[in-house]
Amino acid sequence: MSHFGRSGPPDIRDTYSLLVLNITFRTTADDLFPLFDKYGKVVDVFIPRDRRTGDSRGFAFVRYKYQDEAQKAVEKLDGRVVDGREIMVQFAKYGPNAERMYRDDYKDRDHHRRSRSRSRGKDREGRRGRDRDYRHRSRSRSGSPDYHKDRGRGRYDDDRRSRSRSYGSASPARRSASPRRSQSPRRTPPSRGASPDAVKQKDRSPTSKSLSPRGRRADSRSRSPHSDADD
DNA sequence: GTTGAGCGTT
Numbered sequence: 001m002s003h004f005g006r007s008g009p010p011d012i013r014d015t016y017s018l019l020v021l022n023i024t025f026r027t028t029a030d031d032l033f034p035l036f037d038k039y040g041k042v043v044d045v046f047i048p049r050d051r052r053t054g055d056s057r058g059f060a061f062v063r064y065k066y067q068d069e070a071q072k073a074v075e076k077l078d079g080r081v082v083d084g085r086e087i088m089v090q091f092a093k094y095g096p097n098a099e100r101m102y103r104d105d106y107k108d109r110d111h112h113r114r115s116r117s118r119s120r121g122k123d124r125e126g127r128r129g130r131d132r133d134y135r136h137r138s139r140s141r142s143g144s145p146d147y148h149k150d151r152g153r154g155r156y157d158d159d160r161r162s163r164s165r166s167y168g169s170a171s172p173a174r175r176s177a178s179p180r181r182s183q184s185p186r187r188t189p190p191s192r193g194a195s196p197d198a199v200k201q202k203d204r205s206p207t208s209k210s211l212s213p214r215g216r217r218a219d220s221r222s223r224s225p226h227s228d229a230d231d
Numbered sequence: 232g233t234t235g236a237g238c239g240t241t
Contacts, residue, residue: 019238019239058237059237
């Protein structure tokens with residue numbers, strides 16, 4: 001009973017998958033199984049992990065045998081605090097076997113069972129800031145919109161850009177980045193145009209970027225640890 | 232050792 005997700009998809013013929021989000025990174029399938037199994041027949045529980053690190057991605061898939069039970073678990077476990085974190089349970093949609101909640105039972109929609117009032121009845125409007133379709137978020141958890149600057153070198157970089165930033169060391173670095181892709185046969189290699197550029201490159205001052213005497217000293221140590229006697 | 236919107240594998 002602990003081999004969930006290890007034997008692959010057992011049988012997705014008539015099962016309904018639920019997507020559990022907002023779970024802790026330490027929560028495992030075994031921890032969710034007894035929790036979801038209490039509300040219905042869980043046939044499988046799978047938690048996608050990172051192939052690089054192997055850590056949980058923060059969400060799991062619980063496969064139920066019946067939709068009514070799955071729906072029940074969604075209303076019961078949705079918003080429940082697990083491991084100190086509020087989890088969100090909902091039907092999977094983009095899954096391989098995206099269950100169609102609109103099966104034959106969907107005709108019941110005319111039924112007066114419109115009492116969708118959750119047991120909790122709590123306001124879940126402010127559950128998170130993803131009210132919008134902010135799905136553009138990169139899969140990588142490091143996709144923070146706040147790109148860390150170059151230690152405060154951003155301002156100077158802008159100033160330098162007007163002078164000769166292109167001639168820095170970014171051009172030659174990209175040259176050997178395409179071993180497979182060769183230049184167009186028609187296009188002549190820029191080998192010839194690299195000569196004049198080298199002249200300007202010499203004009204740049206590697207230590208000129210340091211404005212404050214104190215900052216220069218710190219920078220010096222980083223590049224030349226053996227330059228202690230420099231000061 | 233951290234993180235936090237989302238949609239899945241042997």
